[in-house]
Each structure stands twice: as C-alpha cells, then as structure tokens.
Amino acid sequence: MTSQTNAENNIIIQAQDLSIYYSSFRAVKNVLLNIERYKITAIIGPSGCGKSTVLRAFNRMNDFIHGTHIDGRILYHGQDIYAPDVDPVQVRQMIGMVFQKPNPFPKSIYENIAWGARINGYKGNMDDLVESTLQSAALWDEVKNDLKKSALALSGGQQQRLCIARALAVKPEIILMDEPCSALDPIATLKIEDLMRELSVKYTIIIVTHNMQQAARASDYTAFFTMDEDRAGLMVEYGDTSQIFTRPHDKRTEDYITGRFG
C-alpha cells in the first residue's frame, strides 16, 4: 500500500460521484473513477452501460446533446471542469478525443493536422509540427510524400492514426478514445494498440472498448461498467487490468469477462 500515495499524486482526472442525465433519464449513476497520469485506462462493459457517456463527459462533448446534465464533479488537476467559469473549448483542447469512426476533415492530410494547431494559436513552424505529430502517430513514413493529398484517400486505419495525430497537434494532456478500433481490421487495430503504448509515455489515455482482448492487451487499468434494473449505468469494479481479468472481485465482472454475460 505504499504505492497508494504515490498513485494519488499522479491522479490527473477524477470523476467524483458522477451521474449523467439525458433530460430526466439517468444514464450513469454515482461513478467514482481516478485516472492515473501516463497510464492507459480501459472502460469495458456491455452495450448501453454508459461507457461512452462517461468518456464524453471528461471533455464535455455531451454538452452538444440537448438536455444532458451531470451531478457530481469531474476534477482535472483538482479543477472542476463543469464549474461555471470554465470554457468547454479549453477543456477540449487539453483533453482531446478520437472517435469510433475515423472522421478526418475532407481536406488535405497536412491541413487536417494544421487546422487544430492554427485555431488554438500555434505560432511555431507548422511543417515541423505536422512532421513530428505524424511521426508520433506512426504515420509519417506512409504519407510523407502525399501531405497535400486528401485525407479521405487514406485507408481506415491510416485515417484513424491521422485523427490521433490531429489530436496530438493540439498538445493535449489526455486523449479520450471512443472505441477507436471498432471500424478497423485486426492488423490496423494492432497498429493502433502499439501506438497507444508509445503515446502513454507522454499522454494519459482513456479508451472505451467493446473488445475485451484489447483491454487486456493494451491497458494498465480497467474499469468495468454494467447497468442496473433501471438501465442506469454504474461502475462495478476498477483496478489493475491483470487483476480484473484474472482475479475479478465482483461476480458480475467475472461473468462478463468469461463470456457468460454481455
């Protein structure tokens, strides 16, 4: 238990008694989740248990869904990101996001990366930034001669890595990934997983996935969500990935990971 204080100092974002509502429907209730810096945290669970909803709450992407509101707090470096004086735009710059379906802008590869940097006031050399972020996303070698080509001409896996590179260009601290591999083939999936591992040296990653092998392979911590009889999502168990997959404390977790449920 000596590592606990150490871990607490390393908490970058935490959900405290977080409940999320779509109008009057409580989609997620009483989540308590501490995310450690420079680690990969996976959120797993059956469909409709509110995994994505929780993930999107971390950078206020739920704000765009009409009637969404939260109870409880989300603290980023101890600062409540839902406090009235916090600008969600700033939250999203520090907490980037990669979506389920690759969604590059219908512009050139170069412009896909440059846009986010430019609007956030990046003043440095844009060519250097494009190169370094594409290298971080393990895409540079594949596209270095086609930077002016449309991003839509890339394959699905390349597009998703471009979306990761695009997020990196804004210099976030945390990257949220919402089932980033669900539209990709196994080889592209492995590439993304390797990439996540490399990125976790400098970034904190939270990933929602349907794929339990992926969570087991790629993450340091795993949170298991399920839903109760009111269809409200709740967190059942959270711990080291190895512990969750080998010695789950909760019966529901065990049933899910062994395939008896979900």
Place this chain on the structure above:
Amino acid sequence: MNSNPYGDAFESSQRKAILSQRHRTGKIWQVFFLSSTVIGLIALVALLLTVLDKSFSYVVIEYKVDPATLANKPLVELSNAELVNLLETNLSKNRFRTLDRANTLTTRSHEDLLNLVYENVVEPRALASYSMSQWIFDNPRIRAEVADKYPQAKLEFRAWISGSFLIDPLSGNPLQAGVRTALLGSLYLILITIVVAFPVGVGSAIYLEEYADKTKWYNRIIQTNIDNLAGVPSIVYGIIGLAIFVRTLAPLTSGAFFGNEDGNGRTILSAGLTMALLILPVLIINSQEAIRAVPNSLRQASYGLGGTKWQTIWNHVLPYALPGILTGTILAISRAIGETAPLIIVGAATFITSDPTGPFSKFTALPIQIYNWTTRPQEVYRNIAAAAILILMITLLSLNATAILLRNRFSRRHA
C-alpha cells in the same frame, strides 16, 4: 403435403408463377415512369419548337420610301456625310433642325445615323408576318395573299433572334426593337437580388440549423412560417414590395436620400429587394437542407480539437455545405429571373429606351417585355416576343452554368 409455401422444387411452376407476377408489376411501373419522362420531354420540345418557329419568319414590310431608291448602293455602305445629306434632302427643315439640335448630326456615329434614316425616311412598317412553319406548309396561299392584299409591300425573311436584337435598345417599331434595355435590366435586377438574398438567406439558414434551439416554440413557428412563405404567390410579394420598398422606403429606394432628385421609388433597387424577398424562403430552406446534410462527425471532430462553434461552422460546416447551398441558389435565381407579376406591381416600365445606369434607375426586364409584346395584336410582336424568350432562356442557362461551374470547383476542393 407441400410444406414449403413457395413451392417444392427450385423449378416448380408455383415459384415461377409468383416470380413472373412480381416481374410484371415491376415492368408496369417502369413503363409508367418512362412515359412520365416522355410526356415531359414532349412538352419541352413542343415549347422550344414553337418559340424557335416564331423566332424566324417571313415578314411583309412596307416602306414609306423604298431604301433601294434612296441611293445607288445599300444604305449600310454609305458614309456619314452621305447619310446626313440623305436626311437633309428627305426631311422637312424643322424636323432636320430638331434632330441636329438634339445631338449635332455630323458628330453622330454611323450606326446612329443609319437608325435615323430608317426611322425618319425609310419608315418601314410590318404589315404581316408568317412563321417558318406557316411559310413552309402554306407557301402558295401566303404568296397569293401577300400579292393580293399588300401589292406595294415586300416579303422579306427575318431572323428575329440576332446580334442586333440583343444589342439594340427597345423601340416602338417592332422591326427595329431590341432587348438590350430589358436584358440589362434583368441582369441588374438579378445582381441586386443575389447580393441581398444570398447572405441573408445563408445567414438565416446557419442560425436556424446551428444556433436555434429547435425545441423552443418560437423557433418552430419561425420554421413553419418560412416553409409556408415558399408557397406564397409571387404577386403577394409584389404587393409587399410596393408597400414597403416603393412607398414606405421611397426616400431610400428612389435614391433621394443619396442626392437623387427624382423621388420615385419605382426603381431597379425596389424590384431587386422585392425579388430577394421572394426567393428568400426557397433559399433558406435549400441552405438548411444542405447544412443538415453535413455529417455530425465532422462537427464533433472540430469540437474535439478545441474548435469554437464559429470556427466549426466557418471552417467545416459551410465549406461542406456550400455545393448544396449553391444548387439551392441556382434554383432560386432561376425562379427570380422569370418572375413577372411582382415586377408589374412594383412598377417596371413597359416602355423605356435608356439603359439602367444604377440601382436608382427606372427599368424594364425581359419577362415584362415578353408579357408586353405578347399582349399586342400584331403578328410581328409575337416574333420579337419569341426571340426575347430565347434570350431569356439563354441568359438563364448561362447564369446556371456559371453557378454549376462554381459549385463543381468547390466540391472538387473538398472531396
């Protein structure tokens, strides 16, 4: 017993019967769709043929003085001095002096002098006109009729749609009339309409799609009203234009506010504003449709990178929606350029020979001229109306072609 309701074997007669019935139904519908298209096509071809038929005709012309007797070579080949001389010898002293005083004859252009000779000396009059189809199918009877009824007159072939028809100003004499005044009026009108309606229409569409909370009752009322306004008859817009732009805002629309002396609000500006009002609902609805078609994932990508709402709209939503917005604009403009009723109400002049010089000019437009000419009883007016219709259609086509080229440019850039 047979347990499979579709028949036993792959080749069973029961399966075949059901299948052929399904194919037959499909065939019947296909024929129906094809005939709809063919009916439309026939109507279109009939329209074009009628217009073309009337644009070329044999016309019976009577001259007060036969141009052949005026000089020993065609009038066009005469020099300026010879033309002035012609005018002097053939006109009364008073008339000649009046013309000279209006604009010194010796300094006038050759074209101008030629027109004067035609108008004042030759004075051609169209007595009758026979369209190409009449001429071809009824030739002997027409020749006999002309020889019998108009022994003095000449029968001449005339292509009404021609370069000079395009560049000549309006004239009281259909033989010399052109559509320049009306064409310029129409183009000016469309320009004002686009300049006003495009930003306002696209702006409203952006507000309604991206900002307005659709669950609020007042936004729903606005939306319903816009949808309804698209179906309001154009004459009603004319009445609104008359009340607001021509009358109430006369100091602005007449240009009096900007130092223009004539305080009459029946200007090209009033008409342009009225047209803008008329096409706004269509433009807004089409632009909304285009904006709605922008995938949400694009907006999310932008927000996810820390884009503000405005940056998301300006950099991603609008470029993506622009081809669709331009298509909607093309449709709206096509409607505006052919509109006649609101222009009549707003007070387009039916006869005006001076080109529009600015937004505060009095004006006429192509559809007004066409309408005006078709109400005349003489056959020649139908010929120039037909030619004007062709000019209107060509104008419309070229405007649309421009917009389509523009649209393709934008869609290529973002594909």
